[in-house]
Amino acid sequence: MIDFHIRTGHPAGPIVEAALERSVTAGQMRPAPSGPGDAAIAVFVEPASGDAETIGRIAAGGGKVLVLGRPEGEVAARCGLRDVKALPADWADAARCAPAPLRGTSRSAASVRWLAHPLAAHSPFETRPFLRFDYADEWNNLGYGRITADGGQWSIACGATADGATVLAMAEASGCEPVPMVTLFEPGAGSVLWWNRAVGPVDSAEWAVVEAFLADWRHEDRPCVPVVREVPFGHDCAITMRLDCDEDIASARPLFELYRERGLPFSVAIKTEQEDRPDHIELLHEILAEDGAVLSHSVTHAPRWGGSAEACLREARGSVEWLEQRVEGLKVRHAVSPFHQNPPYVPAALAEAGLEGFVGGIVANDPEALLARGGRLPGDASGVVSHSQQCMLHGDCVLEEGDRLAVTKAAFRAATASGALFGFLDHPFSPRYDYGWGSEAHRLDVHAEFLDFIAQETEGGAVLWLNEDQVLDWIGAKARLRVTLQDGRIVAEGADRAAWPFAIRWRGRTEALPARGEG
Template identity: 45%
Template sequence: MIKVVGHGGSADARRLVAAALRRSVGHGQVGFQSRTEPLDAGIAAFVDPGEGNGDIMRSWLAGGPRKLIVFGRPPSFLCELLGASLKPRNGANAFDGAAQAAPVHEFRESPAFVQYGPLARRLGGNAWRRPLQRFDYADEWNNLGYGSIASGQTIWGPGEVTDVPPDIELAALMAAPGRKVGSYAALLDQPDSSILWFNRPVGPIDSFEWRLVEMFLSSHRADELPAQPVLSEIPFGHDAVVTMRLDCDEDIESARRLWLAYRQWGVPLSLAVKTALLDGEFPLLADVLSGGGSILSHSATHMANWGGSYAAALEEALSSATRLEQVTSRRPRYAVSPFHQTPGYALQALHAAGYEGCVGGNVGGDPAFNLARGGSLAGLPRGFVGQSQQCMLHGDCMLPGGDPLATYRQAFDTALETRSIFAYTDHPFSARYSYGWSNEDARIEAHRKLLDHIAATAKSPLYLGMEAVLDFLAANARTEVVAKDGGFAFGLDNGDKRGACVEYRGKLVEIFDGMHLR
């Protein structure tokens, strides 16, 4: 079991990190450490710990074998252990973490970035370069999917500038190429313990970098130290999951040509529908459902932030569900947020309206909903799931010359490398707007080239409609993981028959209801 510790630090950071850990290892395998009880777990995550937690950390590590995760400013005890030095955050140590808005056909990144080094390979990573902020469209979307590392003093930004020795540095915070500010992450191995540290109170919960945390838990020194099975986002027997969706903000039937192309390619295509558009006959909805795709709510009127209040969001959720049920004879179980804006009150309203999950994620706002992996959410019942999908396949984002699809190839390659679901979306043309595509033929050709890249890169990709993807994430969220007899027992929800699996001790293992894994 993993205990989350951080008395005196940010309660929001603890809550968000605990939810992220639960999405990875199962709800019952993560608990909050009481102030009065001894810390007796083999794995602990100290979140925004503060100086007062140093003595707890010291005495707990002495009882090894242990794995320790620390997010945020290290207390003095850990600084000594890591050989870390703290420096003032000003002058030569200042950095610019803000990106400019992206012009059409270009992207923009912050001058400051995180650079991973060779040590990241020990946790299944790579020499990743990750800007603190990136925009691929205006100041709203990051097609590579991760959130922003804030420059200010918030739970989303780096803590005090810290340097660790080069031999334990996982990643450095760079103000510009060749100008290092300090260390961003470290991995320290000792005979009876291993320590993973990120200089950010929430760690990498909003980025593909979360893969390092999962590998640390499941496989790093698994024969010597505690190991925790990690529930895979990718069903057993596959190395990728791909799902494509059209958000019908302004039109529906104009999507038919693209849907016909996807049907020819044998790939399901899903629709998220603004139900204010449903004032006539829409045969495409039935065709999409019969072809293995999904129909999701995209609210009733596509208002920013679901209307700005819980009451407005509830009305949008209820009325759109009722209208979709009238048209399709199916009540939608999942919703896609307008503009992908997903404030907390909207999630509460969707749950109250009977939805089982929500898709959102937008680097321009709501940082808590930029999720490294999908599943249950902080502050919501365990059966309600969320997934971030920032990858917008638009003509506006095609790069000039060279490889116009380079960003999208990179997005898929990173998802493949980190065993994450690859979800991308486009919009049907409307009389007002074609999303930067010169015509339908050009759009279809770009979609085909991306699918060609996926087929050529992945060995066994699985193409799913959005509902099937979210159902799999919901089944993972309901999976019971129980420590038992030196291993783990699993209780699976039998509603989803796809191959649930875990990563454990360096292997992918298919799991079944009642299975005991040692």
């Protein structure tokens, strides 16, 4: 059980809570008790000085504490830190990032560098800039969000000096004094992991470090909580792909045929305000016949789903009706958010339209929808789930220099190494725009090269290719799963509602989750 301590009203609270719930399930989280009765594992978001005693007591008792954000007053010493101070102003510039040039990338001067340490080794990145782009100032294909330096919850929180703690990662930028980003303090029986950001790494594949700390770290002499993997049991990795059909659905046919030849499922998300042509609908029937999926991508592709809950409902309902009237037997249950934009009214409005989940999350906007694991949205009670799939395979992102697919390959490796279900996307051509591909032949050649790379990387391993409905159904089942520990045994409710067994990681082992009631 994890006690979740949060300063009342802190905006990072619901975000961290949702991220933790996506990893350990709601069954293992409870609000912090006001009196004694501490759990052996606790998470503190921006703890006040008065929390120092509780942190010290849990650590001295052999427990684990995750501290996120600025450690006030006496809390600093409990984290093995001193000289906590406001972040110097020069970090604000270092955290900025120019838009990427076409077929190139851009990155901020500020970066996080991971050091050699068994816990740090769970980060899939050795270094990562605070911010980088693969396309304009919209996309980062490598699977991490944006560390700002503006003092908000997404910002690096403070300056500090390690005083007893081991530094696992440093924040660095030329011209700025380096600052510890992640530290581990283990002066006695317990462990205190500190992250210099109020939301921790919720939006990054570095979340794998938090999962490792909770599930496995020093399992021979520290408490651990079971963590549910995003990849189903028995598989080394899980992959999905999709085309967001903003225009001209039928032009996706050559790419569909490439995936069909290789026996891989193909998914499309449809903006339905399109020319009503029989060849569009014929392709959708064929995609479904080959175990693919057809999702909503709204009616008009309006920014922010139309700007209000009412507009979002109209966009979702209208697109679902359009598709279901034309495609025999289709029940639309999922969507891809236009521009990956997800204002807070979106989940409830989609639920009202009968949808169960959506793909969203991009570095450009709505960071709370860009979380490392799929699941329920922060602060949302609609039951709708979301999964971030931000690796865009476009002609505009095929690199001019070196290995043309270097970033796309790195994105796949980082997702796999961090246990994320990997999703990538492209768009069909239109008379208006070809997304930098230049020709269908070039596009097919690049997709084939990437599929060859995945086949090579995973040779001999167990790879699970899924369509988008299967992905969001799986994420939904994971969100409804409740895992608890009872007398030292894992007990799960809802494990039988998923298409595959869940993999559960606990105390250095990964096992299939026992079905309901079994131990």
